[in-house]
Amino acid sequence: MNNLRLYLLRRLALLLFVTAAVLTILFVMFKLLPGNPLSVFIDSNFSEEMIRRQKQLWGLDDPLWLQYVRYMWNMLTFNFGTSFFQMTPVRDIVVEKLLHTGAMIVPAVVLSVVLGTLLGSWLGWRRGSRQEGAVVIGLLALRSVPSFFVGIIVLMVFSYNLGWFPPGGMVSIGGHGDSFLGTILSLDFLYHLVLPCLVLMTREITSPALLLRSTMLEVKGSDFLDILRAKGLPERRIVMHATRNALLPLVTDVAVMMGFLFQGQVLLEIIFAWPGVGRELVTALNDLDYPVAQACFFVMALIILMFNFVADVLYAFIDPRVALS
Amino acid sequence: MGVLELRDLCIEYSLGNGAALAVDKVSLAIGEGEYLGLVGESGCGKSTIAKAILGILPRNGRVVSGEILYRGRDIVGLSVAEMNRLRWQAIALIPQSAMNGFDPVYTVEQQIAEAIDAHVDWPVARKRERIDEMFALVGLERSRLTDYPHQFSGGMRQRAMIAMAMVLDPDVVVADEPTTGLDVIVQDQILHRIKQIHTSLKKTMLLITHDMAVVAENCDRIAVMYAGKLVEHGAHDVFERPFHPYTMGLCNAFPDLADVGRALVSIPMAPPPLDAMPPGCRFAERCPFATDLCRSEEPELSSVGEGHAAACHYIARAEEFRERARLYETWQAGAVAT
Amino acid sequence: MTPAHTVAERGGTGRRGVLGTIGHTLRVIMRYPTGAFGLFLLALVVIVALIGPLISPYGPFDVVQTAQGRIARLVPPSSVALLGTTNQGNDVLSQLLYGTRVALMVGVISAIGSVVLGTLIGLVSGYFGGKVDEAIMRFTDVAFGIPFLPFALIVISVAGPSLPLVILLVTLFLWRTTSRVIRAQVLTLKTRPFVWAARAAGASEWRILFVHIAPNVLPLSFLYMAIGVQGGVMLEAALSFLGFGDPNVVSWGSMLNQSFRAGAMRSAWWWVIPPGVALSLFVISVFMVTRAYEELLNPRLRET
Numbered sequence: 012m013n014n015l016r017l018y019l020l021r022r023l024a025l026l027l028f029v030t031a032a033v034l035t036i037l038f039v040m041f042k043l044l045p046g047n048p049l050s051v052f053i054d055s056n057f058s059e060e061m062i063r064r065q066k067q068l069w070g071l072d073d074p075l076w077l078q079y080v081r082y083m084w085n086m087l088t089f090n091f092g093t094s095f096f097q098m099t100p101v102r103d104i105v106v107e108k109l110l111h112t113g114a115m116i117v118p119a120v121v122l123s124v125v126l127g128t129l130l131g132s133w134l135g136w137r138r139g140s141r142q143e144g145a146v147v148i149g150l151l152a153l154r155s156v157p158s159f160f161v162g163i164i165v166l167m168v169f170s171y172n173l174g175w176f177p178p179g180g181m182v183s184i185g186g187h188g189d190s191f192l193g194t195i196l197s198l199d200f201l202y203h204l205v206l207p208c209l210v211l212m213t214r215e216i217t218s219p220a221l222l223l224r225s226t227m228l229e230v231k232g233s234d235f236l237d238i239l240r241a242k243g244l245p246e247r248r249i250v251m252h253a254t255r256n257a258l259l260p261l262v263t264d265v266a267v268m269m270g271f272l273f274q275g276q277v278l279l280e281i282i283f284a285w286p287g288v289g290r291e292l293v294t295a296l297n298d299l300d301y302p303v304a305q306a307c308f309f310v311m312a313l314i315i316l317m318f319n320f321v322a323d324v325l326y327a328f329i330d331p332r333v334a335l336s
Numbered sequence: 337m338g339v340l341e342l343r344d345l346c347i348e349y350s351l352g353n354g355a356a357l358a359v360d361k362v363s364l365a366i367g368e369g370e371y372l373g374l375v376g377e378s379g380c381g382k383s384t385i386a387k388a389i390l391g392i393l394p395r396n397g398r399v400v401s402g403e404i405l406y407r408g409r410d411i412v413g414l415s416v417a418e419m420n421r422l423r424w425q426a427i428a429l430i431p432q433s434a435m436n437g438f439d440p441v442y443t444v445e446q447q448i449a450e451a452i453d454a455h456v457d458w459p460v461a462r463k464r465e466r467i468d469e470m471f472a473l474v475g476l477e478r479s480r481l482t483d484y485p486h487q488f489s490g491g492m493r494q495r496a497m498i499a500m501a502m503v504l505d506p507d508v509v510v511a512d513e514p515t516t517g518l519d520v521i522v523q524d525q526i527l528h529r530i531k532q533i534h535t536s537l538k539k540t541m542l543l544i545t546h547d548m549a550v551v552a553e554n555c556d557r558i559a560v561m562y563a564g565k566l567v568e569h570g571a572h573d574v575f576e577r578p579f580h581p582y583t584m585g586l587c588n589a590f591p592d593l594a595d596v597g598r599a600l601v602s603i604p605m606a607p608p609p610l611d612a613m614p615p616g617c618r619f620a621e622r623c624p625f626a627t628d629l630c631r632s633e634e635p636e637l638s639s640v641g642e643g644h645a646a647a648c649h650y651i652a653r654a655e656e657f658r659e660r661a662r663l664y665e666t667w668q669a670g671a672v673a674t
Numbered sequence: 675m676t677p678a679h680t681v682a683e684r685g686g687t688g689r690r691g692v693l694g695t696i697g698h699t700l701r702v703i704m705r706y707p708t709g710a711f712g713l714f715l716l717a718l719v720v721i722v723a724l725i726g727p728l729i730s731p732y733g734p735f736d737v738v739q740t741a742q743g744r745i746a747r748l749v750p751p752s753s754v755a756l757l758g759t760t761n762q763g764n765d766v767l768s769q770l771l772y773g774t775r776v777a778l779m780v781g782v783i784s785a786i787g788s789v790v791l792g793t794l795i796g797l798v799s800g801y802f803g804g805k806v807d808e809a810i811m812r813f814t815d816v817a818f819g820i821p822f823l824p825f826a827l828i829v830i831s832v833a834g835p836s837l838p839l840v841i842l843l844v845t846l847f848l849w850r851t852t853s854r855v856i857r858a859q860v861l862t863l864k865t866r867p868f869v870w871a872a873r874a875a876g877a878s879e880w881r882i883l884f885v886h887i888a889p890n891v892l893p894l895s896f897l898y899m900a901i902g903v904q905g906g907v908m909l910e911a912a913l914s915f916l917g918f919g920d921p922n923v924v925s926w927g928s929m930l931n932q933s934f935r936a937g938a939m940r941s942a943w944w945w946v947i948p949p950g951v952a953l954s955l956f957v958i959s960v961f962m963v964t965r966a967y968e969e970l971l972n973p974r975l976r977e978t
Contacts, residue, residue, distance in 0.1 A: 025815060032816040040828065148708065155961040157908055159915060160950035163930070167939045167946065234436040241390045241431070242451045242500075243423030246416070252439050259441070274821035278912055282934070292824055293916055296831040308828055311821045319818075330441060331484040 018327055026320045033312045034086050037305065038079060091306035096298060101306045105288065107191075109273075109310060111181060112280070112287030114195050116272045118204065119211035124265055127216040128258075131223025138228060147221070154217040159278035162210045166282065169206060176206050179284030207283040211276065215268060222264055223257060230257045259330050263322040270318025274311040338365030338405075339540045340389070340427075340508050345402035347384050347393070349610075356610035358384045360564040361402065366508070366557075369538045371531075373551030375586065376561035377607055382544045383432065386512040388412075389542075390429050391419045406508075425455050428506035430498055430530070432513040437497055438485035445481040448500045455504055470499035474529055491522035498529060508540045509533075515550075527554055548575075548586045557643075560586065563607045563618040566637065570644030579646035579654045582619045584661035604667055617649070624666045625650065625657055702970050709966025715959030723778040726771035731756070734772040734924040737763040748942050758944035761936045769924045770948050776837070776925040777956060780910040784841045785902030788848030793888075793895045795849065796856025801864055801883050807857075814850055822847045823912065830918045837920040840913055844906045852898040859891050893971055900964040904957050911953050926953045 073081075085091065091101035130146075137143045170178040177183065182199050194200050230236070230253050239249045277289030284290075288307050295303035347359040359381040366372045374382045387393045389404055391414070403410045411422060431437045438447055448467050452458060458466070468478050474495040485493060494514060501509055511530055515523035531554050534541050543555055551558050552575050559569035560583050568580040578584045585603040605622050608614055616633050620626040629649055637647045640654070650657070660666045703709035732738060737745055738759050745763040752758070757766040799810040826843045833839060863869065864887065872886050913919050914927025915934070926949040933945040 025812075028812065029816050029819040033819050036816075036820065037828075040832070151965065152958055152961065155904060155957050156954045157911060157950075157957065159912065160930070160954055163934065163939060163946060163950060167943065171940050234431065235439045237387075237392050238429070238431055238437045239439070240392045241423055241429045242454060243420035243425070244450065244454050245420065248450070248454070252442075255441060256439065274823055277823050277827075278915060281916060289824075292827060296827055297917075299831075304828060304831075308821070308824045311824050312819060315821055316819050332440060332486050 015327060019324060022320060022323050026316055030313065030316055034083060034309065037308060038082055041301065041305065086309055092302045094303050095300045101302045104291065104303060105306045105310055108286065108288040108291040110191050111285065112273060112276065112289065115204065115207050115285055115287060116211070116269065116276060119208045119215060120265065120269055120272065122208070123212045123215035124219050127219030128223050128261065130216065131220040132227055134220065134224040135227030135231065150217045150220055153213055158210055158214045159282055161213055162279050162282040165206055165210055177203050181285055207279055207285060210279060218264060218268065219261055222260055226257045226260055262325050262329060266318045266322030266325065270315040273314045338367050339407060340542070341365040341405040342385070343403040343405065345388070345404060346400045347388055347397060348400045350396045351611065354611055358564055358610055362566045364559055364566065364569065366540055366542055369540055371534050371541045371543065371554065371556045373555030373558045374542060374544045374561060375546065375548055375551050375558060377546055379607060380561045381564040382561050383512055386429070386510050386544050389510055390423060390427060424451055425504045425506060427508045427510060428501040428504065430501045430509065430511040430514045432516050438493065440485055443482050443484055444496050448503055451500055451503055466503060470503050473502060474499045490518050491526065494518065494526050495529065502533065508542070510542045512544045563613065564610065565618055565647065567619065568646040570641065573641060573644055578658065579640045579651045580648045581623045581625055581657055581661065584658060585667065588661060699967065699970065703963060703966040706966040706969065708962040712959040712962025712966065715955055716963055719774060719778060719956050719959065722771060723775040726774050730768040730771040732765040732768040734769045735764060736768070738765050751944050757948050758942065760932065760945055766945055766948055769929055770952055772924050773926045773929060773949065774952065776923055777907050777910065780841055780844065781903040781906040784844035784848060784906035785899045787845040788902050789852055789895050789899040791845065792849035792852025792898065793856050793891065796853040797860055797883055797888060797891065799853065800857035800860030801887060814853060817850045826913055827916065827918055830913065835918055835920050837923055840910055840919060844909045847909065848902045848905055852895065855894060855898060856891050859894055860887060863887050863890055897964065897967055897971060900960060900967060904960045904964065907953070907956055
């Protein structure tokens with residue numbers, strides 16, 4: 012137990028260290044790279060005095076270390092300031108966009124994991140057969156096809172040509188629900204979700220399927236299953252033992268996948284005009300709305316780090332061997 | 337009648353292209369409180385017998401004919417539920433690979449308790465007490481009960497396995513190569529522990545091993561298998577006066593303290609593959625004394641003494657063979673000839 | 675001298691010489707049907723990348739004109755433009771051929787860069803261990819904590835888009851995995867007897883690292899280089915598709931970006947499909963070769 016606590020502490024320290032480092036890199040990036048963040052809205056009409064006031068207002072006159080400390084504090088307290096263009100706190104914008112992104116990713120990941128697990132067990136079962144080989148090659152190839160091209164094709168076929176599904180967006184125009192929950196529970200939302208979710212799944216299903224296939228093979232060959240049978244345990248107990256062992260690596264895989272998707276789905280959000288955090292980042296960068304861009308980047312990084320952390324912690328709890336080695 | 341009896345047992349593995357008879361018409365009986373040692377090289381079918389007794393043959397293996405009688409009742413082909421009632425309570429197993437015999441994600445105590453729960457409905461306190469008792473029996477500290485298997489050394493894991501096997505006070509214990517992968521000193525301790533359990537608790541036991549010396553030291557009776565066949569069985573005079581040349585070879589493979597100067601002799605070559613058995617005596621190819629008769633006709637087990645039988649055409653010449661088998665040259669010549 | 679001898683023989687490249695090893699490797703890859711197919715496709719891509727500008731009917735930004743002398747906008751595939759034209763009147767086939775060179779260049783340069791970087795870091799980290807290793811590993815952790823696509827987008831939008839910058843960013847993204855894998859390999863290699871033998875023979879640490887250990891991790895580095903080509907091509911396409919690629923260069927990603935923005939998905943399939951298919955085929959061909967090479971390195975893969 013002590014070992015576990017030590018492991019968790021170490022892992023937490025690493026999380027804080029990496030978060031601070033990523034934030035520092037972000038800070039340096041914006042400071043070192045050419046271009047004045049204020050140049051977006053400061054134009055030749057501004058007088059010297061006005062420019063100075065603006066600089067003061069945004070704290071750009073302070074010594075660098077003070078700017079750094081203030082920036083770190085603001086970021087870590089999720090105080091991202093105000094958008095240059097939308098007169099709302101950046102935090103509100105980012106939270107909303109994150110929810111939208113999650114609304115696309117979570118169903119896709121859940122479905123991918125469930126179906127991928129089933130497919131993977133089947134593959135492990137049919138191991139060595141002709142179908143198994145074909146499916147595995149297919150999965151591997153699927154994994155290497157750029158999913159944004161799959162998205163474009165799917166959109167061309169099912170939306171533009173067949174007209175079965177809407178060409179993008181999260182809800183119909185003017186069809187905004189009153190709350191986020193109301194929106195994602197509406198049929199209209201599900202209708203919009205189908206295509207992006209399918210495209211995400213074509214890629215995300217490959218990794219649980221391939222992973223489960225190999226762990227299933229490994230677990231099926233382990234001696235302890237024989238012993239469990241010899242002990243006279245009922246079949247369902249034995250299956251429970253096998254499943255728990257086979258699912259161990261999947262837990263990590265799913266958590267890492269979730270974290271990664273929060274930044275990896277930028278392209279799909281663009282293609283499907285999905286108002287998520289990735290699309291917001293691209294928009295903000297095109298508009299040179301730096302506070303928003305900064306916040307989007309930070310939350311994406313933070314989500315990756317959090318999910319990796321969760322993966323490691325979960326793994327330590329379900330597999331006692333981890334924390335001790 | 338024996339507690340556990342095999343009658344003309346045949347076990348087959350279906351392979352990709354055909355089938356292999358791993359156990360061929362083996363008949364054996366273990367009497368009440370007896371400690372039987374089943375010896376043979378790896379792949380001779382001895383572990384298959386252990387698995388068949390517990391009904392845990394791999395998916396491609398099955399008993400094709402013959403009977404396994406437990407206290408007079410054939411247990412081949414019992415339903416899973418019926419078999420589960422016998423497992424662990426009537427017949428328990430000390431497995432070959434204690435290393436991987438425990439599920440890595442549960443504590444040792446949980447896994448022992450699981451074996452109890454599958455068969456009897458004991459209150460928690462009684463379970464705890466029994467598990468403690470078992471840990472004491474095998475010499476493990478009770479504080480280690482909540483450890484995970486990987487926190488145990490190999491020897492400790494095997495002792496925990498023994499504790500788990502004994503927890504329901506089974507009628508028969510099958511120990512399948514219980515010391516594989518352990519270092520020599522630990523092997524000795526484990527075997528000693530099993531022997532102790534046998535003598536103090538008067539357990540009926542079957543020890544499966546490839547090591548003749550282990551059987552000689554521990555068991556009351558011995559059965560020797562070669563390539564799926566029983567070739568010789570009997571009490572201690574199997575070591576003193578072996579009748580089958582294979583047994584003679586095995587006896588040569590362990591050092592004889594009385595005869596220090598003699599070179600250790602081992603049997604050259606490997607047993608024939610299970611799916612390509614020669615027509616005659618299966619040992620003929622490696623036997624230094626084989627004749628044309630041996631190569632064409634399979635010998636039957638025949639009695640050579642009180643409770644002692646061997647399957648060799650030349651049991652009459654056993655005396656002469658025994659002398660020659662002690663010589664290194666005898667076995668070498670055989671190898672060169674073929 | 676004897677130890678050095680042993681090591682040379684243990685080395686992955688052995689005594690066959692560099693060219694011989696490459697030839698041997700290719701022959702083995704050809705034995706897998708998928709590997710052979712991948713190699714064939716890959717060879718096609720390389721040839722097109724080399725001679726593309728020679729065989730392409732127009733320049734990438736040339737405006738195709740109709741017989742009447744008007745700009746041929748969004749013309750479907752025809753004898754004038756085999757794969758049709760864009761809304762600017764550019765020839766899709768020519769852009770596709772020019773784009774091949776960009777894809778291959780980004781893929782190969784960033785793969786080589788990242789593998790050199792990753793291998794060096796992995797070698798030093800794994801071999802010297804201790805504080806050096808600790809520092810490098812934490813650095814790698816930080817690198818893994820940076821979401822690549824958002825990071826690249828921000829850097830490009832602040833520093834301005836250009837092909838070298840894209841290559842640099844892709845390189846910075848790809849080295850991480852290589853260095854971890856190489857490090858793990860070095861950790862097992864350095865306990866092997868031949869390393870002790872070399873040390874006993876008086877070889878310096880750096881000599882052991884580069885003469886004795888490095889040759890043994892090279893096959894793995896090559897594997898990651900191949901995987902890197904795949905990643906590099908994909909990432910360049912992704913950045914260009916988002917409109918963050920070099921505006922002066924035509925790449926498959928930028929073609930997709932232009933066609934997407936022009937709404938060609940609705941009206942001009944010939945502008946959308948070719949770059950996407952080219953990209954997918956390239957990536958899959960690299961993947962197939964990689965897979966065959968991986969099996970060659972690790973025969974156990976076939977079993978599991």
